[in-house]
Amino acid sequence: QQQVKQSPQSLIVQKGGISIINCAYENTAFDYFPWYQQFPGKGPALLIAIRPDVSEKKEGRFTISFNKSAKQFSLHIMDSQPGDSATYFCAASMSGAQKLVFGQGTRLTINP
Amino acid sequence: NAGVTQTPKFQVLKTGQSMTLQCAQDMNHEYMSWYRQDPGMGLRLIHYSVGAGITDQGEVPNGYNVSRSTTEDFPLRLLSAAPSQTSVYFCASQLRAGSYNEQFFGPGTRLTVL
Numbered sequence: 551q552q553q554v555k556q557s558p559q560s561l562i563v564q565k566g567g568i569s570i571i572n573c574a575y576e577n578t579a580f581d582y583f584p585w586y587q588q589f590p591g592k593g594p595a596l597l598i599a600i601r602p603d604v605s606e607k608k609e610g611r612f613t614i615s616f617n618k619s620a621k622q623f624s625l626h627i628m629d630s631q632p633g634d635s636a637t638y639f640c641a642a643s644m645s646g647a648q649k650l651v652f653g654q655g656t657r658l659t660i661n662p
Numbered sequence: 663n664a665g666v667t668q669t670p671k672f673q674v675l676k677t678g679q680s681m682t683l684q685c686a687q688d689m690n691h692e693y694m695s696w697y698r699q700d701p702g703m704g705l706r707l708i709h710y711s712v713g714a715g716i717t718d719q720g721e722v723p724n725g726y727n728v729s730r731s732t733t734e735d736f737p738l739r740l741l742s743a744a745p746s747q748t749s750v751y752f753c754a755s756q757l758r759a760g761s762y763n764e765q766f767f768g769p770g771t772r773l774t775v776l
Contacts, residue, residue: 554704556704559702582762586767591769591770592769592770593666593752593754593767593768593769593770594705594752594767595767596764596765596766599762599764601762639704639705641704641705645760646759646760646761646762647756647761647762647763647764647765648693648695648710648712648756648759648760648765649695649707649710649720650697650705650707650765651707651721652697652704652705652706653704654702654703654704655702655704
């Protein structure tokens with residue numbers, strides 16, 4: 551069964567808009583929640599990550615919101631740009647950042 | 663530093679053939695792992711290693727073997743390829759197992775099994 555569920559599968563946003571991708575997890579032992587960005591033909595690259603002791607983490611235009619009680623976390627991309635067009639994966643792991651369990655991925659397209 | 667490198671970039675096999683996907687890192691990372699990426703399923707962990715001489719199974723290990731004779735290299739072997747192993751394979755490494763350091767991914771190997 552899928553331990554980390556990601557939605558939507560695909561998302562189209564206008565330039566300058568806010569992109570929001572959601573993930574839900576089942577295992578309450580998870581204690582590390584990263585988001586990876588992947589461009590076509592490339593490997594995933596870490597974008598931003600959060601631990602459950604905080605409810606929000608912001609790095610530039612990228613923000614993770616974390617809701618421990620609901621077992622959900624989301625990625626918000628503010629002022630979305632065409633260069634943000636990529637596939638985004640949420641993931642989770644426990645007792646360290648290895649053995650990542652990934653969501654299904656979201657293909658984000660930013661229209662100019 | 664070259665980071666995490668993978669060879670080959672593309673490979674086509676016939677059912678029953680064997681091959682080895684190569685992975686190397688020059689960052690003196692302790693932890694290395696292999697994932698496969700399939701449409702609609704994200705990435706799934708195949709095997710991982712917490713150091714030279716130590717390997718363990720991930721979520722989808724069947725049909726794959728690994729070994730870790732050096733810190734730098736972590737090859738993935740397909741003993742008898744099957745069409746279900748058609749996928750994109752990514753190797754990743756992390757400075758230290760059990761830490762919250764970033765995992766770095768290689769560029770991937772796209773494998774097609776006919």
